[in-house]
Amino acid sequence: MCKFISVEDIVANALIEIYENNGGRKVSFEQLRNYGEGVIRYIKNEKREDAVLLVSRYHMRELVRSYSEFFNLDDTGDSGTYLELRSDKTAEDLRTNFRAYISIDMLLAFTNKNNLHELGVFVKG
Amino acid sequence: MADIVDSSCFQRLRNIRQTSYAPLYSASIHNRFIHSLGVYYLGKIAFKAFCNSAMEKFPEIIESSKWERDEKIFCLACLLHDVGHAPFSHCGENFYSSVSYKESKTINNLLIDAVGDNRFTDDVDFYRKGGKEAAPHEIMSAVVAIKNFNEHFNTPEEKDFFARCICGYKYREPIADEKAVKNCLVNLLNSSVIDVDKLDYIIRDSYMTGFQSVSIDYYRLLNSLTIIEKNGEKTLAYHKSALSVIENVVYAHDSERKWIQNHPVILYENFLIQHAIRKVDKYFNDDKKLFSYETLTNEGTDFNKKGKIRLLSDEDIIYNIKNVCGDELTDEFFFRGARRHPIWKSEAEYRALFDGKLNEDYLNSLDSMFEKIERYLLNLEKPIINDEVIKRCHDELKKINENTLISEKNKTNLKEGLSNTINWLSLLKNFCNEHNIPFDLVIITAKQFQSGFLKKDIDNILIYFPEYNESKNIKKIMNILSASKTRERYFYLYYKRDENIIDAEALSKCICRKLFL
Numbered sequence: 001m002c003k004f005i006s007v008e009d010i011v012a013n014a015l016i017e018i019y020e021n022n023g024g025r026k027v028s029f030e031q032l033r034n035y036g037e038g039v040i041r042y043i044k045n046e047k048r049e050d051a052v053l054l055v056s057r058y059h060m061r062e063l064v065r066s067y068s069e070f071f072n073l074d075d076t077g078d079s080g081t082y083l084e085l086r087s088d089k090t091a092e093d094l095r096t097n098f099r100a101y102i103s104i105d106m107l108l109a110f111t112n113k114n115n116l117h118e119l120g121v122f123v124k125g
Numbered sequence: 126m127a128d129i130v131d132s133s134c135f136q137r138l139r140n141i142r143q144t145s146y147a148p149l150y151s152a153s154i155h156n157r158f159i160h161s162l163g164v165y166y167l168g169k170i171a172f173k174a175f176c177n178s179a180m181e182k183f184p185e186i187i188e189s190s191k192w193e194r195d196e197k198i199f200c201l202a203c204l205l206h207d208v209g210h211a212p213f214s215h216c217g218e219n220f221y222s223s224v225s226y227k228e229s230k231t232i233n234n235l236l237i238d239a240v241g242d243n244r245f246t247d248d249v250d251f252y253r254k255g256g257k258e259a260a261p262h263e264i265m266s267a268v269v270a271i272k273n274f275n276e277h278f279n280t281p282e283e284k285d286f287f288a289r290c291i292c293g294y295k296y297r298e299p300i301a302d303e304k305a306v307k308n309c310l311v312n313l314l315n316s317s318v319i320d321v322d323k324l325d326y327i328i329r330d331s332y333m334t335g336f337q338s339v340s341i342d343y344y345r346l347l348n349s350l351t352i353i354e355k356n357g358e359k360t361l362a363y364h365k366s367a368l369s370v371i372e373n374v375v376y377a378h379d380s381e382r383k384w385i386q387n388h389p390v391i392l393y394e395n396f397l398i399q400h401a402i403r404k405v406d407k408y409f410n411d412d413k414k415l416f417s418y419e420t421l422t423n424e425g426t427d428f429n430k431k432g433k434i435r436l437l438s439d440e441d442i443i444y445n446i447k448n449v450c451g452d453e454l455t456d457e458f459f460f461r462g463a464r465r466h467p468i469w470k471s472e473a474e475y476r477a478l479f480d481g482k483l484n485e486d487y488l489n490s491l492d493s494m495f496e497k498i499e500r501y502l503l504n505l506e507k508p509i510i511n512d513e514v515i516k517r518c519h520d521e522l523k524k525i526n527e528n529t530l531i532s533e534k535n536k537t538n539l540k541e542g543l544s545n546t547i548n549w550l551s552l553l554k555n556f557c558n559e560h561n562i563p564f565d566l567v568i569i570t571a572k573q574f575q576s577g578f579l580k581k582d583i584d585n586i587l588i589y590f591p592e593y594n595e596s597k598n599i600k601k602i603m604n605i606l607s608a609s610k611t612r613e614r615y616f617y618l619y620y621k622r623d624e625n626i627i628d629a630e631a632l633s634k635c636i637c638r639k640l641f642l
Contacts, residue, residue: 001403002220002410003504029256050410052222057293060256061317066614073256081255099535100542101497103504104524107535 003043003051003106007059008067010036011083012098013110014119015071019091021121026074026084031119038115047105070094126165126204133423133436134208134273135161140438141210143326143333145394146385148461150334157207157214163325164314168203171313171321171347172196175361178351179306183359186302198283199310202290205274206314206322209265211416212439216398220406220416221261232264235418236292239271242285245294252294259292263315267291269421290314305359309352312361317582319346319374327377330385338380339373346370351589353596362587362596368603375583387571389467389617396569397464400508401446401455408450409434454507465567465619468629472571472615478629482637491640492570495616498546499568510550510566518547549639556635557620562627567619 011027014035018024036053043051064073070089075081085094099107109115113123129135138157146153176196180187211217221232233253237246252258267288271278278284286307289295293315296304314320324343331338349367352359363371385391409415409428415437419426425435431449434441446455457463469475479488502508505517522543525536557564584600620627 001407001504001506004219006500009500030254032256033254050406052219054219054222055256055258056260057252057257058260075255081257095534095538096541097493097497100538101501101546102539102542103501104521104528104531104539106504107539108530111532111535 001049003049005036005039005051005053005106007032007053007055007063008070009098009102009106009110010039010053010055011063011067011071012094015083015085016091016094016099017111017116017121018119019085019094021116021123026082027119028079029081029083032083034118035115038112038118039109042109042112042115043105046108070097126201129201129204129274129277130162132273134269134421135205137421137436137438138207138210140436140440141207142213142439144330145213145216145398146330146334146391148394149385149388149390150336153330153334155329155333157210160325160329161204161207163329164206164321165200165204167321167325167343167347168200168314170344171350172199172310174348174350175309175313175352182352183302183354186306186359194279194283195286195307195310198278198287199290199314201270201274201277202287202314203321205266205270206291207262207266208273209267209269209418209421210262211265212437212442213398213402215262216395217402217416217442218260218262218265220402221265232261232268232418233258235268236264236288239268240281240284240288242281244296245285245288248289248294248297251297259294259315263292265418265421268418272418273422286310300358302359306352309359309361313350318586319371321347323378324374327374327381330381331377334385336381336385338377341373341377342370346374353587353589355587355596360587362589365588365590368588368599371586371599387472389470389569389571389619392569392571392617393464393467393567393619396508396567397454397458398442401442401451401458404450404452404455405442405445408445452507454509465565466622467617467619468627468632469617475615475617478633479637482633483640487637487640489614491636492614492616494545494549495568495618496570496614497542498549499570499616501542501546502568508567510553510568511564512554515547515550515554518543518550522547552635552639556632560628560631561625563621563623565621568616569619570614570616 010032014027014032015025018027033055036055040051040053043049060073063071070086070093072084072086073081074084085091099110102110116123136158138161141157143155143157143160144153176187176192211221233249237249240246270291271284271288278287289307289311291314293311295308295311300308312320314322324341324346328341328343330336346363346367349364349370351362351364353362354360355362406415409431413426413428414420415434417426420434420437423435425433427433443458445451446458469478479491483491502510502514505514507513522540525531525539525543528536531539553566554564556562557566584598586599587596588599588602589596
């Protein structure tokens with residue numbers, strides 16, 4: 001069955017890794033896109049399953065509407081669009097909401113070290 | 126345009142349902158074909174009004190532009206804006222984004238190739254990287270249209286303008302007046318607030334369902350279109366006389382979203398269709414793809430022993446779930462008696478059930494918990510709450526402990542999530558057993574993706590006051606009824622109503638006890 005990977009899952013899992021490994025709180029949409037495509041490739045190559053990244057502007061709009069308690073969207077600058085973890089939230093909040101209720105396969109895709117490189121996160125092992 | 130309307134490509138739209146409202150509103154069986162003709166009609170009116178305003182205010186633009194060709198391409202885009210829509214409209218479109226690991230071309234690549242214009246390629250890349258990518262059906266519509274009706278375009282620039290109108294990709298700065306005017310036309314067909322596409326479906330859906338909404342004077346609205354100069358750039362605005370109609374459009378749109386799209390019967394229909402499409406998609410996908418450019422065309426794709434699919438439409442999905450790859454869940458599409466029933470039938474009923482028992486914080490925790498469980502179920506073969514899912518959760522718990530690739534911290538998260546899920550599902554199971562209800566439930570949160578307005582988009586609509594020769598953002602001059610900023614996060618729980626009707630009050634008490642523990 002084709003898996004759907006939502007933009008909120010991609011953003012949250014990316015920010016967990018960036019926050020915990022690099023101390024950062026924001027990520028560019030371009031990085032997210034590359035990270036998400038890595039996740040899709042991983043599922044296709046490792047699990048032989050189709051997967052879809054749901055990141056059109058309509059999904060982004062829905063992200064702003066539904067998850068503004070976690071993320072701020074900044075698209076005002078010239079350097080592109082960024083998603084930022086709100087100042088009153090921590091990586092732990094993201095873990096509780098977005099990492100605890102996923103399958104093992106999805107977790108492995110989100111934490112795959114090649115995919116993390118797209119976020120500027122380099123982990124050993 | 127007659128050659129286009131009569132083509133098999135365009136006639137395919139007769140077999141793509143516009144909405145999934147029929148289980149609630151039986152007459153709502155209109156399709157993308159009639160909607161496309163409606164958008165074309167409104168597009169003609171809008172272009173004429175816009176052109177008249179431009180001629181009056183900025184005659185130099187009219188003189189320097191190729192208005193006749195612009196009109197033709199804009200109206201062509203209106204007519205063909207949905208020609209690439211997937212079966213069951215928005216339920217099917219996400220499958221276009223799925224590219225088989227044996228295939229290299231994404232729909233974006235197809236679009237860039239079809240247009241063949243460097244500036245367009247750069248802008249598509251910019252919008253993709255900025256999180257402003259068009260919806261899959263928009264991209265596919267531009268591809269299908271350009272490839273199948275190529276003779277209607279004289280130059281790559283015309284294809285560029287056409288694709289921008291459908292995808293909502295405006296020309297980026299620095300832009301000359303000619304491009305600024307074209308950006309106004311892009312907005313007329315595809316904007317985040319009011320455009321001829323939305324206008325047609327809001328009016329048509331209301332008419333076809335019989336849902337009593339406000340009346341929309343589209344003629345007044347479109348004839349109020351004007352072009353103004355703001356911060357040195359030509360841009361689209363509405364004459365002040367359209368204010369009441371703009372408010373009505375916003376109200377009608379949000380009303381449809383709230384009372385129809387979020388109705389539990391409609392949500393359940395979407396849930397069934399999504400499952401059906403996934404089944405059929407899986408059945409066909411191997412080295413060839415079911416949701417692809419080729420299957421939409423007359424030529425089609427040969428899936429060998431599985432048969433040939435061309436002019437892919439709702440019927441192909443229905444035929445296959447009926448005869449080839451259906452299951453118990455897809456059978457509910459045909460046999461409505463087997464469908465699960467929502468325990469509460471509106472947000473108000475849900476709130477009333479828990480009012481006095483749970484404060485807002487507890488209610489948020491409850492909503493959030495069920496939303497997370499739904500997310501976990503979403504990618505399963507059968508997203509149903511039953512004994513099988515509880516067993517699966519237990520099996521995953523064991524696998525986590527055995528997996529050496531997962532860090533301890535991640536293991537803790539996963540275990541916590543699975544344990545919470547098992548606890549809640551077990552609570553539901555016990556309740557069902559005690560009340561002789563089959564433990565066979567479905568969760569659907571009423572926040573699934575639908576196109577909608579963001580308040581900031583509405584706030585930025587420009588209203589022109591000819592007396593002052595000035596335009597103002599709508600937020601500066603009136604409080605418009607608009608999409609609420611609050612989060613719509615509540616959920617529906619569906620059950621099999623064989624003989625016993627569920628006692629909602631008893632269930633709510635049972636849930637509250639669990640929350641307070």
